[in-house]
Amino acid sequence: MGAQLRVYKRRIRSVTATKKITKAMEMIAASRVVKAQRKVAASAPYATELTRAVTAVGTGSNTRHPLTTKAETVTRSAVLLLTSDRGLAGAFNSNAIKAAEQLTERLEREGKEVDVYIVGRRGVAHYNFRERKIAESWSGFTDEPTYADAKKVAAPLIEAIETETAEGGVDELHIVYTEFVSMMTQQALDAQLLPLSLEEVAEETATKGEILPLFDFEPSAEDVLDALLPRYVESRIYNALLQSAASKHAATRRAMKSATDNAGELIETLSRLANAARQAEITQEISEIVGGTAALADATAGSDR
Amino acid sequence: MAAELHVALVAADREVWSGQATLVVARTTSGDIGVMPGHQPLLGVLESGPVTIRTSEGGTVIAAVHGGFISFADNKLSLLAEIAELSDEIDVQRAERALERAKSDDDASAGRRAEVRLQAATAR
Numbered sequence: 543m544g545a546q547l548r549v550y551k552r553r554i555r556s557v558t559a560t561k562k563i564t565k566a567m568e569m570i571a572a573s574r575v576v577k578a579q580r581k582v583a584a585s586a587p588y589a590t591e592l593t594r595a596v597t598a599v600g601t602g603s604n605t606r607h608p609l610t611t612k613a614e615t616v617t618r619s620a621v622l623l624l625t626s627d628r629g630l631a632g633a634f635n636s637n638a639i640k641a642a643e644q645l646t647e648r649l650e651r652e653g654k655e656v657d658v659y660i661v662g663r664r665g666v667a668h669y670n671f672r673e674r675k676i677a678e679s680w681s682g683f684t685d686e687p688t689y690a691d692a693k694k695v696a697a698p699l700i701e702a703i704e705t706e707t708a709e710g711g712v713d714e715l716h717i718v719y720t721e722f723v724s725m726m727t728q729q730a731l732d733a734q735l736l737p738l739s740l741e742e743v744a745e746e747t748a749t750k751g752e753i754l755p756l757f758d759f760e761p762s763a764e765d766v767l768d769a770l771l772p773r774y775v776e777s778r779i780y781n782a783l784l785q786s787a788a789s790k791h792a793a794t795r796r797a798m799k800s801a802t803d804n805a806g807e808l809i810e811t812l813s814r815l816a817n818a819a820r821q822a823e824i825t826q827e828i829s830e831i832v833g834g835t836a837a838l839a840d841a842t843a844g845s846d847r
Numbered sequence: 848m849a850a851e852l853h854v855a856l857v858a859a860d861r862e863v864w865s866g867q868a869t870l871v872v873a874r875t876t877s878g879d880i881g882v883m884p885g886h887q888p889l890l891g892v893l894e895s896g897p898v899t900i901r902t903s904e905g906g907t908v909i910a911a912v913h914g915g916f917i918s919f920a921d922n923k924l925s926l927l928a929e930i931a932e933l934s935d936e937i938d939v940q941r942a943e944r945a946l947e948r949a950k951s952d953d954d955a956s957a958g959r960r961a962e963v964r965l966q967a968a969t970a971r
């Protein structure tokens with residue numbers, strides 16, 4: 543076998559192996575998207591009920607709470623960025639990071655200091671590489687976040703917002719995550735989580751045509767709000783984590799699908815080249831044999847004379 | 848009119864139980880509270896504790912609830928909890944082990960969780 547042909551054959555073998563791997567990864571990601579989507583759906587009743595309850599307190603009393611009060615001058619904001627632990631997900635992480643950077647830039651233009659909190663090793667690596675400061679980071683659960691993980695993430699953020707700004711606290715909290723729109727579309731977006739504007743939440747519910755009754759609070763409206771708001775923040779973060787996970791799996795699936803397709807194309811091209819090389823080799827051998835016999839015939843013809 | 852209220856027991860990651868009931872007893876921070884159909888709209892903070900739901904079929908559903916809220920309006924009662932388990936889902940031995948571990952680790956909140964689980968499991 544010619545050297546050229548051997549090289550092609552070897553490359554075809556290696557690309558075939560890669561294709562098998564990416565195909566498997568694609569199928570794993572596809573099954574995980576479904577699972578993650580189911581989790582998003584399962585968390586919906588809790589989120590809806592919680593929103594209703596928050597609205598009820600918000601409209602039923604004039605309670606003021608650090609989580610709902612807007613600071614007059616915002617000097618420091620926190621940005622929570624949700625990325626994934628593992629790559630191989632196309633532009634998933636870079637889109638989220640880009641969105642976070644745009645948001646940071648905008649906030650800084652408005653004269654605010656920005657503390658960055660990151661979930662996921664990819665985001666942490668990006669910031670560490672550029673030697674930017676990270677206030678706090680978490681990783682290890684981005685593929686399948688649980689409610690306990692959301693609580694872990696929310697705790698320091700709620701604490702930061704409850705601390706006075708002068709003592710290192712923050713005035714607002716933004717979250718950057720990837721919304722799962724559909725299997726094909728995921729969108730990195732930012733949203734302001736805190737201070738929570740009760741009017742906005744109320745509007746959200748009001749558009750559904752629900753009129754809330756006057757509630758009796760047990761033990762008191764303040765205490766209920768005290769307990770309710772952190773849970774609300776946690777549930778929002780939980781929802782964002784779940785959506786990010788679903789988006790990440792969808793992005794992985796898509797990236798792996800195109801990798802598989804590309805490998806297929808590559809194998810086709812390489813096989814064509816290998817075939818051509820084999821043909822060339824055969825042609826050369828034939829012409830060598832023909833040439834050889836001709837020379838031999840010439841030589842014998844000459845000696846006969 | 849048959850006095851019934853609709854109950855939804857919802858944990859952070861799933862709906863644990865939902866159905867019709869005649870009476871729900873839960874523990875709020877200011878004491879046990881019983882809700883029957885037609886109760887005044889109510890929003891309360893729950894303690895970790897067992898919740899008893901008397902269903903309209905005459906059965907009883909008991910669940911261990913850890914932290915959360917009770918809200919009642921329009922004959923619809925929602926129990927929101929970070930963690931909620933029905934009594935028949937609770938593995939008594941596991942809960943006992945967890946209780947012992949919590950005692951030896953001196954972890955008050957984990958101990959409380961295990962205790963509530965056991966209470967709910969033995970009450971069934």
